[in-house]
Amino acid sequence: MKLQQLRYIWEIAQHELNVSATADSLYTSQPGISKQVRLLEDELGVPIFARNGKHLTEVTAAGQEIVAIAGEILGRVQDIKHIAQEHRDNKVGSLAIATTHTQARYALPPVVKNFMQRYPGIKLHINQGTPMQISELASRGLVDMAIATEALELFENLVMLPCYRWNRCILVPRGHPLTRLERIELQDLAEYPIVTYTFGFTGRSQLDQAFDKAGLHPQLALTAVDADVIKTYVRLELGVGILAKMAYDPVVDVDLVPLDASHLFGASTTKIGLRRDMFIRGFIYQFIETFAPHLTRDLIDQAMETREKRELDALFKNVELPVH
Numbered sequence: 125m126k127l128q129q130l131r132y133i134w135e136i137a138q139h140e141l142n143v144s145a146t147a148d149s150l151y152t153s154q155p156g157i158s159k160q161v162r163l164l165e166d167e168l169g170v171p172i173f174a175r176n177g178k179h180l181t182e183v184t185a186a187g188q189e190i191v192a193i194a195g196e197i198l199g200r201v202q203d204i205k206h207i208a209q210e211h212r213d214n215k216v217g218s219l220a221i222a223t224t225h226t227q228a229r230y231a232l233p234p235v236v237k238n239f240m241q242r243y244p245g246i247k248l249h250i251n252q253g254t255p256m257q258i259s260e261l262a263s264r265g266l267v268d269m270a271i272a273t274e275a276l277e278l279f280e281n282l283v284m285l286p287c288y289r290w291n292r293c294i295l296v297p298r299g300h301p302l303t304r305l306e307r308i309e310l311q312d313l314a315e316y317p318i319v320t321y322t323f324g325f326t327g328r329s330q331l332d333q334a335f336d337k338a339g340l341h342p343q344l345a346l347t348a349v350d351a352d353v354i355k356t357y358v359r360l361e362l363g364v365g366i367l368a369k370m371a372y373d374p375v376v377d378v379d380l381v382p383l384d385a386s387h388l389f390g391a392s393t394t395k396i397g398l399r400r401d402m403f404i405r406g407f408i409y410q411f412i413e414t415f416a417p418h419l420t421r422d423l424i425d426q427a428m429e430t431r432e433k434r435e436l437d438a439l440f441k442n443v444e445l446p447v448h
Contacts, residue, residue, distance in 0.1 A: 127201065129164040130194040132157050133172055137191045138264060141173065141180040199265040203403035214406045218247040220267040222258030225350045227271050227394065230370045231448070235415045243407050254349065262397045268408055270397040271415075274329065282397040283427055286440055287416035289391045290448045292331070293372055294383040295358050295365035302364065303381050310338045310388055317345030317363035319354050330390045331366060355380065370448050393445065398428065418443055 132146070136157070139145045147154040165171050172187035173180040183191060209217050219239075223232065228250055240248060251258065251267060255275035262270035263279040270276060276284050294313065296302050305312060320331060335342055345363035348354050351371035358365035358380060365380075372382045396412060396419075398404070409421045423439075430436045 125164065125167060126160070127197075129160045130197055132160050133164065133187075133191055134194045134198055136161070136173070136180065137183055141182070143180065195264070199399060199402065202265055203401075206403045206405055210403075210405050213245075215243055216245040217405065217407070218249065219408060219411060220249040220251065221269055221271060222251040222253060222261040222267040223271040224255060224258065224273075225252055225352075226368050226371055228252055229351065230368070231394070232271070232415070235411070238414050239407075239411050242410070246407055259397060262399055265399055265402070268398075268402075269412075271394065272397070273392050273394050276395055276397040277433075279397070281400045283400050283430065284395040284397050284436065285412070285416070285419055285424065285427055286443070286445055287394045287396055287419070288446045288448050289393050291369055291386045291391050292366055292389050293369040294385045295355065295367060295372060295377075295380050296383065297359065297361060298379060298381055300364075300381065302383060308383055308385070308388070310335060310340055313364060313366075313388075314340045314342045317343045318366060319346045319348075319357045319363040320344070320366040321351075321354070322347045322349050330392055334389045391447075398424075400428065404428070416446075418445070 131150075135146045135150060136143060139149065143154050143157055147157050150157070161172065165173075168190070170186045170190075171184050172190055174182045174184055206217070221232075232250070236248065236250075239246070249267075251261060253261070255272040256278070258267070258270045258272055259275045259279050259282065261267045262276075263281055270282070271287075276282055294302065294308060302308055302312065302316075314335070323329075323332070346354075346357050348357075351367050354365050354367050355371075355377060357363065366385065369382070369385075372380070396416070404424065409424060412419050412424060413421070423443075426439055427436060430439060
């Protein structure tokens with residue numbers, strides 16, 4: 125059994141059994157991968173994949189368990205490399221972060237600047253995507269951490285560290301009728317087309333829950349994954365914007381008016397997702413603490429030792445999160 129064979133079966137499973145796509149991602153040949161998979165199956169004496177001719181059709185019952193363990197082994201191999209690098213030089217290496225546009229554009233810049241000044245030898249990679257995409261990248265060990273509000277809880281091998289709480293604001297052009305109201309209610313919002321995040325992005329679920337609970341069905345004029353796109357269409361007066369309060373820039377967005385919506389929608393919590401049992405290098409601890417000062421090395425270590433959600437919730441029960 126070779127490590128390369130384990131990587132092949134793991135990557136095939138992640139590429140929806142498409143051997144050609146797997147070969148492209150690994151910069152190798154399709155026949156070479158197929159041959160190594162066959163050799164591994166012959167050695168183990170059980171099929172990992174079911175086939176229809178030359179095509180893989182599904183992962184067998186035995187294969188599901190084997191692929192899962194292969195993923196764990198590959199993750200630990202990466203940890204071995206990180207441990208060695210940490211002892212050679214703890215200020216050299218790379219840090220890969222997967223996050224959403226809102227975090228990358230509005231929450232991370234000062235943290236990244238501070239980190240890069242302190243660790244000039246670290247190569248920083250920021251990958252943007254949907255909450256589901258970035259959570260999956262962290263779960264598979266393809267990035268060191270995921271930073272998001274949605275979807276992290278769907279992956280059991282991720283430990284979620286709460287960073288800060290935030291709410292939304294209503295964004296309208298100057299002179300809009302909503303600016304004349306002392307207190308905006310959901311019914312007031314429902315009278316206008318709404319421009320907001322695509323479902324699954326940046327706390328969108330809280331918005332949907334609030335309208336559903338009130339029995340209201342607002343008209344969604346446009347949805348987008350990018351807060352700047354939302355603001356563009358609010359400027360075109362295509363609808364009332366609802367977006368993260370942190371996405372309003374009083375310098376750049378002087379033509380728009382932010383209206384308080386904290387009483388309308390429940391607050392959301394942005395979290396960092398780390399792969400359970402991963403080796404955390406020193407500079408990763410530092411990055412996390414810079415982003416969320418309450419997440420000290422000791423608290424992170426305690427969180428990584430938890431195995432159930434209730435344990436993690438109990439650990440952070442009395443931790444007061446900052447509000448953005």
